[in-house]
Amino acid sequence: MSKNIFKGSVVLNPVPVVLVTSKNKENMDNVFTVAWTGTVCTKPPMLSIAIKPERLSYEYIKETMEFTINLPTKRLTRETDYCGVRSGRDVDKIKEMGFTMKKGKEVCSSYIGECPVNIECRVKSIIPLGTHDLFLAEVLCSHIDERLMDENGKIHFEWGNLIAYSHGEYFPLPKTPIGKFGYSVAKKTLESKPAIAVKKKSEKKTVKNKNEKKKRKKVK
CATH class of the missing domain: 1.20.5 (Single alpha-helices involved in coiled-coils or other helix-helix interfaces)
Incomplete structure (x- = not known):
């Protein structure tokens, strides 16, 4: 297998694509798209998002130290892209996209009703890295669409028609798995x-x- 060498750059793909909602101290909501997010800890449950300091959401989140992750569906691909290329300083993205905003349970930020999964977070620390700052946040609670749960209470994320982001493009996730955790060593x-x-x-x-x-x- 022949390979080319590239200069140091993050070529990790595919990655999740999420809509992040936040609210400032004046009770104004904003939403923007983030592809650089990930799980970082189990106990306490924590995740991370990377944000450029010039983004409006950066200001909102730093003010309240709270935000909500919303997982978009395939049907919301256009809305997801729009919220990533337009600034809340120029347009009311929530109004333009027709999002239904719901009051958070543990945080001040609202969540998007059209997204099947919403994760309320509180920032524990902010680490300056360079072009982006890393926000490490604790997950306080999650809202899961009942239609993603079976009769045993198991969550089936594959039923949610979620999407991923890879090298500038959006892709739907398959509904059929090609393996299960631990299957390679199971007797x-x-x-x-x-x-x-x-x-x-x-x-x-x-x-x-x-x-x-x-x-x-x-x-x-």
């Missing part, structure tokens, strides 16, 4: 030889009993 479930032998013996006995009953009927 195959096979019947032991003794169990198989007992099963065959039981089957023979059942057949023998049926034949005997038929003979009895004929005799009568």
Whole structure:
């Protein structure tokens, strides 16, 4: 396999694409698109987003230290792109996109009703990196569309028609998995030889009993 060498750059792809909502101290809402986000900790549950200091959302989030992650669906691809290329200083993106804003449970920022998953976060620290600052935040609660949950309470994100971002383009996520965590080392479930032998013996006995009953009927 022949490969080309590129200068140091982040070529990690694909990545999640999310809509981040925030509210400033004057109670004004804003939304923008983020592709640089990720899970960073389990206990406490934490995630990260990277934001340029010149973004309006940077100001809002730094004021309140709270924000909400909203996972868009395939149907919201155009809206997701729009919120990434337009500034809240120039246009009311929430109004333009017709988003239904819902009041947060644990944070001041609202969440987008049209998105099937919404994650309320509180910023724990901000790390200056260069072009972007890294916001590390604790997840306080999440809103999950009931239609993504089965009768056992399991969340099926694959039912949400979520999208991903790869090298400047949006892609739908498949609904069928190609593997499951741990499947590569899982032991195959096979019947032991003794169990198989007992099963065959039981089957023979059942057949023998049926034949005997038929003979009895004929005799009568």
